[in-house]
Amino acid sequence: MIYFNQFRNLKTVEIYPHDGVNIIYGDNGQGKTNLLEAIWLFTGAQSFRQAKNNEMIKFDTSFAQLKMNFYAEQRDQQAELRIEKVKTAILNGVKLSSASELNGRFCAIVFSPAHLTLVKGGPGERRRFIDGAICQVMPRYIEILSAYNKILSQRNALLKDCAKFPALLDTIDVWDEKLCAMAGEIYIARKRYTAKLNRMAQDIYCGLAGENETFNMKYCTQDNNEYSNAAQFCDDYIKKLKESIGNDVAQGYTTKGVHRDDIDIYINGYSARSYGSQGQQRSAVLAMKLAEARLLEEITCEMPVALLDDVMSELDIKRQDFILHHLDGWQVFISCCDPAPVMRQTGGCAFEVRNGNIIKSL
Ligand SMILES: Nc1ncnc2c1ncn2[C@@H]1O[C@H](COP(=O)(O)OP(=O)(O)OP(=O)(O)O)[C@@H](O)[C@H]1O
Ligand SMILES: [Mg+2]
Structure with a gap:
């Protein structure tokens, strides 16, 4: 009812x-x-x-x-x-x-024409999708994500203040460490989830489009680097934050981090965003959404x-x-x-x- x-x-x-x-x-x-x-x-x-x-x-x-x-x-x-x-x-x-x-x-999954932005739109749309999907199978992820966003906005506020009061820069290490810890967990969760989703979506895409078309999606960091665990990610990220501090102060925000990452989607080996037809783009989004439902079912044993x-x-x-x-x-x-x-x-x-x-x- x-x-x-x-x-x-x-x-x-x-x-x-x-x-x-x-x-x-x-x-x-x-x-x-x-x-x-x-x-x-x-x-x-x-x-x-x-x-x-x-x-x-x-x-x-x-x-x-x-x-x-x-x-x-x-x-x-x-x-x-x-x-x-x-x-x-x-x-x-x-x-x-x-x-x-x-x-x-x-549990539910939704496909609406607005979700075509998953392929056609900017990276923010894809991060939102992947984060929402992970939240449904890993409720703790919401806390990690909101902690990250909170630390990020505090760091950004500090960066803006640093332009006027450079001495404040001495306090940034505390934020960087906290940011790194959360970013490492986010990176690993997104990377693992995307890999699982990709396998499932490939099968569904194949069913939709036939054997002659291929689908592929991959989690991509800003610099296209790959890390096998959170510690490795954190080691590199803390260096990046230090390297980019001058730029960050000049821009007034944190230029490096998982808040800038993306998911690349390919059809037949070419970017779905740049080369996919309307039907192919729609099929790609559908495959991702139906794969999301299948994973949800597999992980939680609930039929969404x-x-x-x-x-x-x-x-x-x-x-x-x-x-x-x-x-x-x-x-x-x-x-x-x-x-x-x-x-x-x-x-x-x-x-x-x-x-x-x-x-x-x-
Ligand atoms: N807060 C609201 N109060 C009253 N009516 C609303 C409100 N928000 C939207 N509507 C009305 O709902 C209607 C749109 O409904 P909806 O988007 O569900 O249409 P639809 O049947 O899905 O149409 P389509 O086939 O074009 O997608 C519009 O007529 C709009 O004016
Ligand atoms: Mg409608």
Whole structure:
């Protein structure tokens, strides 16, 4: 059961989705993505559209409320979200200290056309993806990441002050050591996760595109160096921080570090960003997202719910069929304007979204 109340344009309604494929169809602007966005929020993450809380509350009202029953950790569970200035969450009747504590309780992956920036966009998009994926399988990673970001901004503040008061530079070693320790853990976690994801995504890409195309992704540091463990990384990073201190003070920020790293993605050996076709780029993102779900399943033994927003457009029939086949056995919410191609899939159910009403039609 999923209950929506004052969430974007969706009418107050309760729906009972199928355990398998749920097709969410309707014309443009009717509320399909809103429905998927609402489900996604139960993962404890921010909106996949980067929406602020107030943007998700129905116009001219002061809060939105969502409820959901789900099965995870081998039991039926209930979660409730209330969105005001901040989000609050209740899990199985217990109020959580913040909605992000839902992380790891309800697992899902989402594909939306906005995620094409994973291939087309800048490195920040790819770091965000990889960090989010690691958080779902290694909850401690959130703390490491936020510690790193906090130290980084303190170091940056100090760098700015150093321009006026050079004597402050003597205190930077303390920050550098702390930064190194966190960066080493981040580097190793990202590198290992990317390698695993790559193996899984290669299989899926091959299934989508056929044997004639290859997919490859690789975690890349700023200087293209590779390290086999965190200690090795730290030794090198501390040197780099020292070498670049003059530049860092001049720029007013930390120019070296894992906050500048990237993931290179290749199709047939060439950069997917520069040379991939629309369908190839979409397939690459899908392969990465489906691989993320498979890894989540493998590591946590939970079957994540797949939220696929407008996934079929730009894909040929062969690729569409592969997706539907590949998702067999998962709970999936798949949105589209024209349900006909997806209807070939049997055994699921369909909901039409019309002006915020969600009507079960199959
Ligand atoms: N906070 C809000 N309150 C009320 N309505 C909203 C709010 N935010 C968005 N909407 C409305 O939701 C609609 C868009 O919904 P959504 O993005 O889910 O459409 P969609 O069915 O996915 O369309 P498409 O097929 O074009 O992707 C728009 O009409 C928009 O005005
Ligand atoms: Mg949409």
